[in-house]
Amino acid sequence: DQQVKQNSPSLSVQEGRISILNCDYTNSMFDYFLWYKKYPAEGPTFLISISSIKDKNEDGRFTVFLNKSAKHLSLHIVPSQPGDSAVYFCAASANDYKLSFGAGTTVTVRA
Amino acid sequence: DSGVTQTPKHLITATGQRVTLRCSPRSGDLSVYWYQQSLDQGLQFLIHYYNGEERAKGNILERFSAQQFPDLHSELNLSSLELGDSALYFCASSSRTDQETQYFGPGTRLLVL
Numbered sequence: 001d002q003q004v005k006q007n008s009p010s011l012s013v014q015e016g017r018i019s020i021l022n023c024d025y026t027n028s029m030f031d032y033f034l035w036y037k038k039y040p041a042e043g044p045t046f047l048i049s050i051s052s053i054k055d056k057n058e059d060g061r062f063t064v065f066l067n068k069s070a071k072h073l074s075l076h077i078v079p080s081q082p083g084d085s086a087v088y089f090c091a092a093s094a095n096d097y098k099l100s101f102g103a104g105t106t107v108t109v110r111a
Numbered sequence: 112d113s114g115v116t117q118t119p120k121h122l123i124t125a126t127g128q129r130v131t132l133r134c135s136p137r138s139g140d141l142s143v144y145w146y147q148q149s150l151d152q153g154l155q156f157l158i159h160y161y162n163g164e165e166r167a168k169g170n171i172l173e174r175f176s177a178q179q180f181p182d183l184h185s186e187l188n189l190s191s192l193e194l195g196d197s198a199l200y201f202c203a204s205s206s207r208t209d210q211e212t213q214y215f216g217p218g219t220r221l222l223v224l
Contacts (some may be wrong), residue, residue: 032211043113043201043215044154051211089154097142097210098167101154 003027004092006102014110019077021105023090026071030092034099035064035075038087047088048075080109114138115216117202123222129190132219136183136204142166143185144205144213145177149198160185192223 005024013019021035031052036044050057050064050073057064063076077084090102114137124130136143145157156169160179171177174192179185189196199220203213 034212036215041217043115043117043203043217045113046212046214049212091154093211096167097144097159097205097213098156098169099144099146099154099213100156103153 002103003030004090004100004102006088006090006105008105009103010106010108012108012110013080015082016079019075019080019084019107019109021075021077021088021090021107023073023075023102024071025073025092025100027092027094027100028071029094030100031095032093033064033066033073034091034093035062036089036091037084038089038104044089077107080107082109082111085109113214113216115202115204115214117200117216117219119219120217121220121222123224124192125224126192126194128192128223129188130192130221132187132189132200132202132221134185134187134202134204134216136185136202137206137214140204140206140214141183142205142210142213143179143183144203145171145185145187146201146203146215147198148201148218149195154201157187189221194223197221197223 034049035047038044087104091099116135141162157171159167203215
């Protein structure tokens with residue numbers, strides 16, 4: 001049972017433009033959300049997180065938005081750079097530190 | 112580099128065999144988590160240890176077991192291996208002050224032939 005869903009398997013964006021990645025979840029007990037970036041043959045790298053008591057968190061070029069009523073979160077990357085080309089995973093936990101992951105979205109930044 | 116180390120990087124073995132995957136957490140982290148990434152299941156939580164004690168289990172098979180030692184490194188033991196156990200196995204760790212954020216190691220790629 002997939003509790004975290006990333007419905008877009010891929011995203012192509014031009015360098016300098018905004019990348020918007022979406023994630024939906026079904027478990028209302030989730031209270032902490034994270035985004036990870038993964039290159040081939042490497043482990044996931046933590047990017048940014050948000051607690052359920054907030055609706056926005058920003059760190060440099062990365063901003064995560066949380067809409068609890070819609071059970072939806074998104075990651076905005078502005079501006080997109082070639083080094084951002086990777087697989088991005090959304091993850092969530094319910095105060096038990098067991099991360100549930102989405103299937104990932106492959107981002108390709110075009111020059 | 113997350114500071115989490117995993118060995119070996121690659122492992123090729125045969126069905127029915129047993130293997131041990133090793134993980135060293137970031138310096139100072141007490142929590143260790145194990146995840147499996149297979150092609151059809153994505154990243155799945157297996158088990159969580161905190162300071163030597165098991166804290167939570169996911170859908171971990173009975174053929175799999177883990178432990179965390181006094182020096183905080185952890186081992187994941189996989190026995191009676193089947194073809195379907197071929198996957199990437201990741202270890203992650205988190206700190207006492209921020210247990211929510213997990214930092215992942217580079218993974219061990221297991222191929223069962």
